[in-house]
Amino acid sequence: MKILVIGGMAAGATAAQFARKTDRKAEVTIIGKEPHPIYSKCGLPYSLSGRIPTFERLVEFDEQWFRQFRIGLRLGTEATSIDTSARTVTACDLRGGKEEVVPYDTLIIATGGHPWMPPIEGAYSAPGVLKEGVHLIRTIADGKRLSGNAWRDSRAVIIGGGLIGMEFAEALSVRGVHVSIVELQHEILLASLDEDMAAAARQIIEKSRTAVHLKYSAESIQGERRSESVRISNTETGEKKEIPADIVVISTGTKANTDIAVKAGCALGVTGQIKVDSRCATSVPGIFAAGDCTEYVDLITGAPVAVGMGTVATRQGRTAGINAAGGRSELPPGILGTRVTEAFGMHLAGVGPTEVQLRKAGIQPVVGRYVGSTLPSYIPGGEEILVKVLAHPDKGRLLGAQIVGTSRVHQRINAFAVAILAGMTLEQFSKLETAYAPPIAPTLDAITLACDVALMKMRRK
């Protein structure tokens, strides 16, 4: 049995690993475009800040590891086409240009995505060549290029105020760069948090030396050979500003790499990414897909979702690998979207759709908000924690939660993730016995108290 994986990052390498575990005799091969074996793309901001000492440290399993697991690894190699009737993939060595035809019995497409480039005048110095100082970041090479430009007291503009934008904004701040964030919408982070929660986060960011420009679109990057400034324009008033920018980081989302899948006949979903089922099977027999190139459904709304998080990529990789090797593994019926990041001394976390996303799906959620502390009031060291829960108005089934705090946020969001996955109600969750000890957590935690607030509102209706 020959199992071939296109793409060697989170989804692909995980798929290969689980294919190997499932069928110990199969021939498992990865074709990877990048020169490195699997590394953490999510770790790039932390290599930039220095918290992870080098970019090379991001590599999670080295070539020796793959040899030990008997997984073939062709790095610096691009898969250019799939012949679904012959069950072969044509691969091209990016250094030498040599082409090779690789046979497969089952194929896993894990081609990931690439940064989406909005139409900004002056971003390129030549076709396909970014102007000096202008950065799209997806790879170790991209990270190193940015790091080389991140001089103390230089000025950076981050275009796009999402989670990734925040992480790079903070990393550059740590390096002593003066950062401005430009966001098209009326608030940052709206893909992850509701406006009220995001505003709380932004106020903390603005207390650092970081400027946030809301409702501005980036129109052009000035500078002859390298970036000197960014011209932005208010989306409502049309007012224009020019922000000095030695560095421009464009962080406006990603676009899935689907060309090879489309040519092979794999159906795309409404998000433009490869449709997969709960086994990670595509529409083409024998071809599975996993990670940022795929589309799955939201557990709560049932709406199609473009996959774009390491959490999901890893779990899809596992499922795709097991199924491609003849095992049986199924994903839950949808994505929870559990998410967290740390930036500017805050932890921001969410799970499930936001309030806005729920309303779009026709659900008018009951909302509970609670500002609590991580510790009982009588012991020093407690930190404020803001919890928001969203529940179905009928029976109070938990649909989503968001938390902003300075610490101890991530595992609290996991408790909500469990509850949402299990279909628990506000009433059930509010009675949860949470772990209590004075130096660790209060007897009644903000996670259950937020549910109490929502319950009271629900009962008043």
Add this chain to the structure above:
Amino acid sequence: MKILVIGGMAAGATAAQFARKTDRKAEVTIIGKEPHPIYSKCGLPYSLSGRIPTFERLVEFDEQWFRQFRIGLRLGTEATSIDTSARTVTACDLRGGKEEVVPYDTLIIATGGHPWMPPIEGAYSAPGVLKEGVHLIRTIADGKRLSGNAWRDSRAVIIGGGLIGMEFAEALSVRGVHVSIVELQHEILLASLDEDMAAAARQIIEKSRTAVHLKYSAESIQGERRSESVRISNTETGEKKEIPADIVVISTGTKANTDIAVKAGCALGVTGQIKVDSRCATSVPGIFAAGDCTEYVDLITGAPVAVGMGTVATRQGRTAGINAAGGRSELPPGILGTRVTEAFGMHLAGVGPTEVQLRKAGIQPVVGRYVGSTLPSYIPGGEEILVKVLAHPDKGRLLGAQIVGTSRVHQRINAFAVAILAGMTLEQFSKLETAYAPPIAPTLDAITLACDVALMKMRRK
């Protein structure tokens, strides 16, 4: 409507507060034996260590707060008898000795417990008077007395190696006292953790300057007027040792204060504590009970459980208060026993029965253990975390979990608490999307990986 509460600590004060919220016109009164309004008994070790600056800081709501909520507070007053036909309680002022008869429509008994004193020769200098240096700790007065004896380089013996024993052992260590722990059983902490997990914890404790004597019973306390040493005897070999002890802390569990309830006709359960139903009602109409004086059932085994944790006391107090005031509130059908403590730089946590407790209840659990890290391997700062899960052998329903680590343990145990309360299986939990970000948590967390280990074992059977 007159609602009377006997006992003003976690269960009683919470009951009074929720009675007030439920019926804004009722007359709510607390009769409390202690001179202080509600304070955190769980916080006593941290006032001893200095982490909480004073013992008085443990008070959670002061008399002013009770006035504001229109809750009558009779401190330093002991309820001595209940006349259930007249619906009155006789209360005695402990300072003046004045007796008073207080009427009620509904009554909540929240009399808590007192430390259980094992038969140790030489503990008392006169009947009812502990020898100098010998301590039973339940109140602020007890804590202050111990604090006054805790001189740097003095020597303390803790009798009883449970969670509370560990907390006092650590607090005394922080004060510079040389501590020895004497435990009757073959391992410490067995009421909270299984042997394998407790052993991991003990090894860390022993690396500090704290000695642990397993399988030893304390036979006598030597010293004429004050404690000088403790004689202990090996429960298997009979071997005797004498440990120098300027301080002896006896931490061998508590006994519920049930006298007044028994005299009023409230039925006790097999644990010797007051039986309550899911509404916290006792067997006597109009009388509710909550907290450490009660017995409820274990959610998993259905076995009667002596309540003895702040977490449960608070939740029972809420339910008792709401029902006593004519509202409607029900506890979940059993106790999860979510527990956590911090001692000697470790966090120890558990939820649900231990493996031993499950076996006693006739369940041979599937066990999964996983040693993971709090962070991905590529980022510095990760700390080892040891996770154990227990599941039903048939369909893998989660029954219990235990975690030992140096940090980030408590909310992980809460995620398991949610799953157990929701009746989730290993299979469902193992697919949980946990929150991931490099500086916060790995893509696959030890909590789901421990479930994977258990799943593999279950499938192999």
